Amino acid sequence: MPRSVEELSQHPAFLNALAQWSSTCRSMFESSPRLTLSMATHQRWLMIQAAYALYMEELDRADDGFTLTDIKDLLLPLKVVSRNTLLAFIDELVAYQHVLDVTPDGRRRPRRFAASDFSSYLLFLWYGANLSSLDSMDGGSRATSLFEKPELFCIAQPRMARNCLADARWRHPTDRVGHFLWTVSGGLVVDEFIQKIGGLKPADGRFDLGAVDIEEMSAAFMISTTHLRRILRNAIKAELIGWQGTSNRSPMWISEAFVDEYMRWQAVKFHYVEEAFEWAQAKPAVSVAARNTIYSALQSGDQAKSMGSAR
Numbered sequence: 091m092p093r094s095v096e097e098l099s100q101h102p103a104f105l106n107a108l109a110q111w112s113s114t115c116r117s118m119f120e121s122s123p124r125l126t127l128s129m130a131t132h133q134r135w136l137m138i139q140a141a142y143a144l145y146m147e148e149l150d151r152a153d154d155g156f157t158l159t160d161i162k163d164l165l166l167p168l169k170v171v172s173r174n175t176l177l178a179f180i181d182e183l184v185a186y187q188h189v190l191d192v193t194p195d196g197r198r199r200p201r202r203f204a205a206s207d208f209s210s211y212l213l214f215l216w217y218g219a220n221l222s223s224l225d226s227m228d229g230g231s232r233a234t235s236l237f238e239k240p241e242l243f244c245i246a247q248p249r250m251a252r253n254c255l256a257d258a259r260w261r262h263p264t265d266r267v268g269h270f271l272w273t274v275s276g277g278l279v280v281d282e283f284i285q286k287i288g289g290l291k292p293a294d295g296r297f298d299l300g301a302v303d304i305e306e307m308s309a310a311f312m313i314s315t316t317h318l319r320r321i322l323r324n325a326i327k328a329e330l331i332g333w334q335g336t337s338n339r340s341p342m343w344i345s346e347a348f349v350d351e352y353m354r355w356q357a358v359k360f361h362y363v364e365e366a367f368e369w370a371q372a373k374p375a376v377s378v379a380a381r382n383t384i385y386s387a388l389q390s391g392d393q394a395k396s397m398g399s400a401r
Contacts, residue, residue, distance in 0.1 A: 091368075092361060092364040092365040092368055093361065093364065094361065095259075095354070095357045095358050095361045096357075098357035098360050098361055099350075099353050099354040099356075099357035101227055103226065103227040103228075104227065104353055104357070105284075105287070105288060105349070105353060106226065106288050106289060107223040107224065107226050107227050107360075108223070108284050108288070108353060108356060109284055109285050109287065109288020109289070110222070110223050110226055110288070111219060111220065111223040111281075111356075112280075112281035112282070112284040112285040112288075113285050114219040114222070114223075115219075115277075115278070115281045116278075116281060116282065116285065118212060118215065118216065118219070119278060119311070121212075122208070122212055123312055124186055124188075125186075125188055125208070125209060125212055126212075127275070127312070128182070128183065128186070128188060129277075130274050130275045130276075130277065130278065131271065131272055131273065131274055131276070131277070132263060132268075132271040132272055132277065133170060133171055133175075133272065134179065135277075136165070136170050136171070136254075136255065136261065137161075137165065137171060137176060137179050138183075138213075139247075139250075139251040139254065139255075140161060140164050140165055140251060140255060141156065141161055141180070141183070141189065141203070141205075142205055142209070142210075142213055142247060142248075142251065143247060143248035143251035143252060144156035144160050144161055144164065144248075145203070145204055145205050146244050146247055146248045146380060147248050148160075149244070149377060149379045149380040149383055150244070150376060150377045150379075150380050151377075154192055154193075154194065154202045154204070155190075155192045155202035155203045155204040156202065156203055156204075157200040157201065157202055157203070158177065158180065158200065158201060158203075159200060161176065161180070162176065164255070165255075168255060168261060170255075170261055170262075180203065184203070187206055188205070188206055188208075188209045189203050189204070189205055189206065189209065190203065190204050190205070190206055191203060192204045205387075207386055207387040207390035207391065208387070208390060208391060209387075210383065210384060210387035210391075211387045211388060211390060211391025211392075212391070213247065214240065214243050214384065214387065214388065214391075215391075217236065217243055217246065217247060217250075217363065217367075218233050218236050218237060219233075220359075220360060220363040221233040221236055221363065221364075221367060223360070224360060224363070224364055232364070232367055235371070236367070240384050240385060240388055241375070241376050241380065241381045241384055241385075242367065242370045242371060243370075243384055244376045244380040244381065244383070244384055245366075245369075245370035245373050245376055246363075246366040246367045246369070246370035247366070249362075249365075249366040249369060249370070250362045250363050250365075250366035250367075253362040253365070253366065254358070254359055254362050257358055257362070259355070259358045260355070260358040260359055260362075263355050264351055264355065266328060266330060266348055266351055267348075267351055267352055267355050269324055269325050269328055269330060270321065270325065273321055273324075274313070274317070275311050275312075275313045275317070275318075275321075276321055278311050279307070279311070279318070279321055279322075280352065282307065283299055283331070283344050284349070284352070286299050286300060287299065287344065287349070292346040292349075295345065295346045295347065296343040296344065296345060296346060297343060297344050297345075297346060297349060298334075298341060298343055299331070299341060299342040299343055299344055300341050300342070301341050301342075302341075302342045304318055304319060304322070304338070329345060330344065330345050330348040331343065331344045331345065331348075
């Protein structure tokens with residue numbers, strides 16, 4: 091049985107699992123910064139996971155792709171995004187070829203969209219990384235099972251995405267977690283901090299982050315130092331992080347209470363990742379179209395990786 095949100099968040103190995111996950115996120119960003127930045131806020135994460143879930147479900151029904159009506163009907167009632175923001179985001183994904191306009195020739199409406207092979211490849215790796223972090227907690231073999239049978243992703247991802255969207259705990263992070271997650275690249279900053287504290291014990295309600303080089307971090311995440319300083323300044327005002335001495339010249343700390351809050355929020359997603367994967371293993375085989383799509387994506391992704399392609 092999948093572990094509950096409470097069991098995950100209170101597991102003694104969960105912080106280390108999150109640190110491993112954060113390290114993987116950093117590697118994924120370095121391999122494909124443009125696509126990763128497409129999920130650089132929680133709102134964008136919700137939109138791209140919803141779009142991919144619809145794409146997988148349409149494949150399983152042998153349709154050509156999802157429509158704008160499909161994604162509007164899924165997301166707008168949840169009040170996580172406006173109509174204009176959603177449409178602009180889909181246009182951005184198409185412009186960068188993360189999503190392809192596959193509307194049949196001779197038809198203007200409704201427009202249909204499909205994920206590119208490279209997008210499918212990275213989202214598959216994202217799911218595998220989540221499973222790998224879960225495996226690190228109990229010595230499991232979920233990630234190995236996924237890589238041995240990639241079509242499980244086609245079943246698990248839509249269920250995971252819909253469950254996350256349906257759960258207000260994930261859909262609407264607490265204000266303190268939202269300080270980072272609703273801000274462009276704020277999630278990357280939190281991931282960097284969580285990666286630093288894996289294996290550490292807090293003292294006096296704080297984890298020691300060590301030295302934080304703002305210029306180096308902003309360059310690595312392809313954001314301005316002004317934007318990064320704004321993220322940090324707002325978090326300092328909320329007492330989530332702080333300098334141990336003179337600002338900008340001393341090591342930083344991160345609040346133990348904030349880390350616990352962040353872990354509880356992440357545990358919601360990890361619960362649904364695990365639950366959907368176990369559910370997928372018990373389901374019948376996916377459609378031939380879905381299976382061929384994920385195998386083609388993995389082949390294309392491996393080829394791009396071997397050629398040093400970063401998108």
